[in-house]
Every structure is written in C-alpha cells, then in structure tokens.
Amino acid sequence: MRYETVIGLEIHAELATKSKIYCSCSTEFGAAPNTHTCPICTGMPGTLPVLNKKVVDYAVMAGLAMNCSITEYGKQDRKNYFYPDLPKSYQTSQFDQPVCQNGYLEIASENGPKKIGITRIHIEEDAGKLIHDDLRGYTLVDYNRCGVPLIEIVTEPDLRSAKEAKCFLETVKSILEYLEISDCKMQEGSLRCDVNISVRPAGQQQLGVRTEMKNINSFSAAVRAIESESERQIDLLEAGKTVIRATRRWDDVKNQSFDMRSKEQAHDYRYFPEPDLVPIVIDRQWVSRIKNSLPELPDSRKKKYLSKYGLSDADAAQLVSSKKISDYFEDTVGNGASPKLAANWLIGEIPKLLRKKGTEEIPFCAEYLAKTIQMTEKGSLSSSAAKAVIEEMFDRPRDPENIAKEKGLLQINDEAAVMAFVEKVIEENPQAVKEIKSGKDKAVGFIVGQVMRYSKGRANPQLINKLLKDILAEK
C-alpha cells in the first residue's frame, strides 16, 4: 500500500532582543551559568514581570512577513507544568489570543509553488538549561536562558515530505534573518523545531495518529527524523499494529527516536490568563508603522534577481537563502560588477573559501570583489588568477590590483609577448603541429597548455587560440 506522510512543524526562534522578555537581564549567549538571572526571571514570589515592547514589535514583524493577521487584542497565559527547567512551574505563553494568526508561506515543492498554512505565531519565554550529571546522579540547572523571548511558529499539517519540511524551515530561517529579529543559530539553540508527524494510506481523508518529535537541532536532523519516523509508523501499520500518540525524543547519533513521558494533553497544561500581565492592544497604526519599516524580504529579492539581473531560478534562490551573501551580492553589483559574474563567485568559490577558512564573514569589502570581477571582464585577470587573488584577499584584504601586480598574476594580453611563447612552443613541437593539420583537435589543447606553462599561466588563452590559428593558417 502507498502511504502519505503528513507533517506539521512547531518552530521556536529566540528573538534577538538585548534584554529578556519580562526583566532587564541580558540575553547574551554563553555567559557563565546563572549570571544572567534575577528574582523576576527565576520566578521569586512577589515579583512583577513587565513585557519587553520589542518582543511584540518582532512578533508583529514575523507575522506580517508570513502573511498573518495581527491580533488587535492579545493576552498572555500561564502554561503549567512541573519541570526544573522552569522555576515558576509555569511558562508564560499565549493560549487563545496569540499575536499572529492565519498566515502562510510559499515554498518550492516538486509540483511547483505550494502554500503552507501558518496557524499562529505567539510570544513566550524560553526555559533554563539542564545538564545531567550521570556520574553523581544529579541534574545541574542554569537559568540564564530562562525568560529569553521566543516566538513559536505553528504550521498547519500541510507538509508532505521531509524535503518540503526542510524547504519550509529554510524559508522561515531566511525570513527571520532578513528581519534581523533572530540569530537563527541552531547550534546555540536559538532556532529549534518540533515535528508533528502522521501517516495515512494515500487517498484517505482522515489524518492518522500523530507523534511529536522533540530535540531536533539541525535541518538535516529534521530530514532524518521525519524519514525515520514515517518509516517506523508505516512499518507499524503494515504489521497490523497501531501508532500510539506520544512525544518522542530524536537521537541524532543513534538515528532513532525514543518514547518520552506520555504527552500531557493540552488541557493538562491548565492554561489560564496570566494575572500579572495586562492585555496587549495592537492598534492598526502600530501595525502599519511596522509594515512600512519592513526590510526587503528574500522573496522580493529573488524576483528582482530573476527579472532584473537575469539569474537562473536556482542561482537566485541560492543567493537569497543567506542574507549576508545576498547583501554582499547587492553591494558588489552596486560597485559595478556584472550581476551574473558576481553571482557565480558568491555561489561557488566564495562559500567554498568561507568553509575552508571556517568563517561566516567575507573579510574584504564588496568593492574589492567588484574590482576583481571587472578585471576579469577586461581580460587583465584570468579566472584562475582571479581565484588566487580572492583567496589572497581572505588572508590579507587589500586592493586586488595590487595583489595581482605583486604576485605576477596579471594576464598577458600583449600580442607580441604571447606570440613569442606560441612560436617557441610550435618550434619545439613539430609533431603536434602535424597532428593539428591532420585534424586532431586534441593537439590544440596540448599547444595551448604548453604556452600556459611557459607563461606561468598568465597568457590570455583566447589570444593564444587566435594566434595559433593565424600561424597555422599561414603555414
């Protein structure tokens, strides 16, 4: 039997505010344990939380960018559960009146663009970090992350494959990066996702029993978790068994999910309105003010790259997937580089060098890249020389023209100089010349290669070809 996998995501993104959601403790990552806490974020009795306005601004920005309607009257609620990562024994979250509702995002699927519904985006606080000490049988608790603001983005069960889920996650990540409201560092836990997944026989209307998978720390882990869990569920159904509704923990090392405590039903969280926090009234002026200040989003940039610069769909998508690279691309083009050449470098060689050097930041300015590209267009740099110049700029950023001169990388475009090399090679290789004349094109490559060798790679290859043709025609 064929089965269909149905996936919904709950994405948690830490917001890039300076201070926590209800107190002025810093949100900075990596501080020594429990050095960013106070009576408010540790839930001491008698304290009064006050909402950080920027958290609402950021949630509205995310909502507008994801086509949501913005709630006019929102409130916050207590979600009760007992676990030591939460010193108050409840998480302040939103239940029935979240900041944003009913949105969607478009992703590229196998059957063309597809709309994925967004049920809601709400604001809430993050929990603390637990470090399990197996040796001593203790758990250590660090409350630095406790009270860091989050938005939770909940999708409709509209995704049908691991690939679609990955594409959706990438789209969300790039939007949050463009809005500059989250660092989106999965390795630091500032972007996390839970996956709800069920399977059903193809064609069946009713949804199957779903499980929820937690502890997914990268997009590739999400793909593996979805594939593994949908297989597990299909195997159960095939064997005539049933799927049990449960929360499962994904273990990326074992490539397997494990049953966690049986999931408390929603009403067991005993949500109730947070009495210490007053309603959030978002008037339409506030919304339009934010709407007018939204930066250009990846989707609109991509459209521009297609129509204005004539880039391919894949190249445009690749460029806009990273805000840093896309910003750099715009800057390079603004400095006079050809968009197509700039795109080629920023998709191919430069990401490769970034990985090699272990950095995310291109260490030289876009003006230098633009100048390097212009030098290749003018023929004063071959593409392999340009590569060497760019690699050098990674180590010691400076004017590419100076680097080319220093390193003797400037291409030789002088006809007489190149001719001297060509004549020398022809004289030394009469056999190859014979072969060319008898129609063996491979020998042309050999001659060009020899000229490049003598010129230390600097002779302009087009010029070599042209001169070679001229000489052979004469002979």
Add this chain to the structure above:
Amino acid sequence: MRITTEQVRYVAALSKLKLNEKEQQRMIEDMASIIAFADQLNELETGEIKPTAQTLGLFNVFREDESAPSYEREVMLANAPEKDDGCYLVPKLIE
C-alpha cells in the same frame, strides 16, 4: 458530582503528589465539595458576558528593551538547598 479514584490519581500524578489509600479517599470527598462549590457559578446566566482575563483596566504596560546588570550569582543561589558549579542541583531527571 462524583469524583472517581482514577481522577484523584490522575490529578495527583499531574501535581507530582504521592497519596496513600486513605488520602485518596479523603481527596474524593474534598474534590467533590470543591467542585460543587465552583459549580454554583453555573447557576448564573453568562451567555452575554465577554470572557474577562483582566479587571485592572490597564493595557500595553511595556518596558523598553534595555539590559541592566543581573543579580550576583551568589545572591541568587543563596536560597538553593543544593548547588554546585554555579548551578542549582536537583535530583537526576529522566525524560
């Protein structure tokens, strides 16, 4: 309203409480009377009334996004029954 032993056990489990037979029996009575007390509200006609989450009459009380020094760790940990490595210590948890 009748409360069953199962319901008592369920609520106890949610509240991380251990109740013996005798305590469970007492809870059945207590919870029944608590619910009967709350049930009095059902006698009121509330169809026309909007749900009320706040009675303060205030809204949009915000703070600006400015960070300030936190409390000293030693001060924060002063009340912790057990601590180590600048952390609170709790019994080991298994998920």
